[in-house]
Amino acid sequence: MxxxxxxxxxxxxxxxxxxxxxxxxxxxxxxxxxxxxxxxxxxxxxxxxxxxxxxxxxxxxxxxxxxxxxxxxxxxxxxxxxxxxxxxxxxxxxxxxxxxxxxxxxxxxxxxxxxxxxxxxxxxxxxxxxxxxxxxxxxxxxxxxxxxxxxxxxxxxxxxxxxxxxxxxxxxxxxxxxxxxxxxxxxxxxxxxxxxxxxxxxxxxxxxxxxxxxxxxxxxxxxxxxxxxxxxxxxxxxxxxxxxxxxxxxxxxxxxxxxxxxxxxDAKAFALPETSVTLSHASVDDIALGQAVGLAPDPKAPIAEIAPGIVQIPGSWFSTIVRQDDGLVIIDAPISTGYSRKVLDEAAQRFPGMPVKALITSTAFYWHVAGVREYAARGIPIYARDRNVSVIRAMLNASRTLTPDELALHPVAPIIRPVSKATAIGHGRNAIVLYPVREGEQPMQMSWIADAHLLHTAEMVMPLGPNGTLIQPESLLELQHSVEASPIATHGLHMIGMHMRPTAWDVLLQALKDAGVNGVEGIERAGPA
Known part of the structure; x- marks a missing residue:
């Protein structure tokens, strides 16, 4: 207690x-x-x-x-x-x-x-x-x-x-x-x-x-x-x-x-071999955009436009910027308040004059949402899976007396929009539809960008195995079932995610076959013309 x-x-x-x-x-x-x-x-x-x-x-x-x-x-x-x-x-x-x-x-x-x-x-x-x-x-x-x-x-x-x-x-x-x-x-x-x-x-x-x-x-x-x-x-x-x-x-x-x-x-007990590694004074807010801090699928991957108007910021935890006709949507706010400021600065530089209209939090794992307070302080609506709202609120309500951030210095009521069913963000180019991962043991949500043939899979799909192989077949199976229960078009579909650059849907199906799951060909839907 x-x-x-x-x-x-x-x-x-x-x-x-x-x-x-x-x-x-x-x-x-x-x-x-x-x-x-x-x-x-x-x-x-x-x-x-x-x-x-x-x-x-x-x-x-x-x-x-x-x-x-x-x-x-x-x-x-x-x-x-x-x-x-x-x-x-x-x-x-x-x-x-x-x-x-x-x-x-x-x-x-x-x-x-x-x-x-x-x-x-x-x-x-x-x-x-x-x-x-x-x-x-x-x-x-x-x-x-x-x-x-x-x-x-x-x-x-x-x-x-x-x-x-x-x-x-x-x-x-x-x-x-x-x-x-x-x-x-x-x-x-x-x-x-x-x-x-x-x-x-x-x-x-x-x-x-x-x-x-x-x-x-x-x-x-x-x-x-x-x-x-x-x-x-x-x-x-x-x-x-x-x-x-x-x-x-x-x-x-x-x-x-x-x-x-x-x-x-015994002074000798504390003697450790000399090392060339230097002492790091960096704080979480000093981490550069795309800098790998822990495990990363491609530590040297650059910030890149992966589809027209869609920019991925890699690293140990990815963020994605999506340009729509009336503003920008950011998918995921990892690491820290300071890191979120850098993401928002990058968005403003790449898309001048475009307001940030929404933040999507695809999971509630602490690393993945550690930068959510900066978005709340700016009055940006936060779309969170309904089962994750309590975690998001705990972070937004956290006491910050030792090192106050903008939300602590100038409190505002956060705008949180729980997602419990298919939820659309935007219309026209790069419109996004959010879907809860229904069969996922972990409460996550998918972001489908139909005209870009992209599906943001939260952390359900991770190419963190040897030579970039996909890990955790259970999560892959849960995702496949959730996609099949939705209107998401799988023909020509590429997945992205918290740790993943564009990867063909067929890679997931093959990983499930390799894991001994039968009948994983899936239901291929062509989607919009």
């Missing part, structure tokens, strides 16, 4: 007391509680003298950013076993992780990630692929999710404050708060045991990598870590289990099956 932010009652009603008096009182009690928590966890050990924590963990992660419904249960993303070393004095963490495959057997994917106060570096090794190294700025306030580290940080914080007690799960908790840089942190302390029970950190995820691109649309992200099942490790009381909830959604469970407290630090 996500705990609400509460203001101490005394702050609201005791107007006749000076702010300094209240602050001193709150600060004194907050510091006493933190000191007691450190003593309670350490028992006879002074946790200030612990140089490093060494843990063996196993974790399970859920995919909460692409789903067929917006609440639990979510798709299981995977499990991993890891060795973790926390340098409590130097603010570093080294994680040596192996993904677990079927039957909990180790897979071929192995990663070593080093986090420092300024940098995150990850070395990946996978059988059959060359080693890869990525380096980014460190995520904000990353070391507040570990209970000893967060208590030591709280103890040193100049703005440590007491908040009102709360009772999550019916158990009364003291709450103390402080800032790690500019990011708020709250620590929950059991009033009976004195042990930390949970930690909240409000942060923003804006680095130019896949995870941050997915979550940056949610603005101020609240990571809530619940700590439970305390046990003795080397004479120190420590939670065996921690659960991470992001914006109230359960994201990860971690179990520690071994933990050691070291009085000295």
């Amino acid at each position: 996500r705990f609400p932010v509460l203001i101490p009652l005394a702050f609201a009603v005791a107007g006749n007391l000076s702010c300094s008096t209240q602050s001193h009182a709150a600060d004194a009690s907050a510091r006493a509680w933190v000191a007691q928590a450190l003593k309670t966890m350490g028992q006879r050990h002074d946790l200030h003298q612990v140089a490093a924590l060494r843990a063996q963990t196993i974790s399970a992660v859920w995919d909460t950013v692409e789903f067929d419904h917006a609440d639990a249960p979510f798709v299981f993303e995977g499990a991993a076993q890891a060795s973790v070393i926390d340098d409590l004095h130097g603010g570093r963490r080294l994680t040596d992780e192996t993904q677990l495959g079927a039957g909990a057997a180790p897979s071929s994917l192995h990663t070593r990630t080093l986090l420092t106060p300024t940098e995150e570096r990850t070395d990946r090794v996978m059988a059959g692929r060359p080693p890869a190294t990525t380096r980014y700025e460190a995520p904000p306030a990353w070391n507040t999710d570990e209970p000893i580290a967060v208590l030591l940080l709280a103890e040193q914080a100049s703005d440590l404050m007491r908040e009102a007690d709360v009772s999550p799960h019916g158990i009364e908790q003291h709450v103390v708060s402080f800032h790690r840089g500019r990011y708020p942190v709250r620590v929950f302390l059991d009033t009976v045991t004195g042990l930390p029970s949970a930690i909240d950190t409000t942060r923003e995820l804006r680095r130019a990598n896949s995870v941050d691109i997915a979550y940056n649309a949610m603005g101020d992200v609240v990571d809530h870590v619940e700590l439970m099942n305390y046990a003795l490790f080397d004479g120190v009381r420590y939670p065996v289990q921690s659960d991470l909830f992001r914006n109230g959604v359960h994201l990860r469970t971690t179990i520690r099956n071994e933990l050691h407290m070291d009085a000295t630090l």
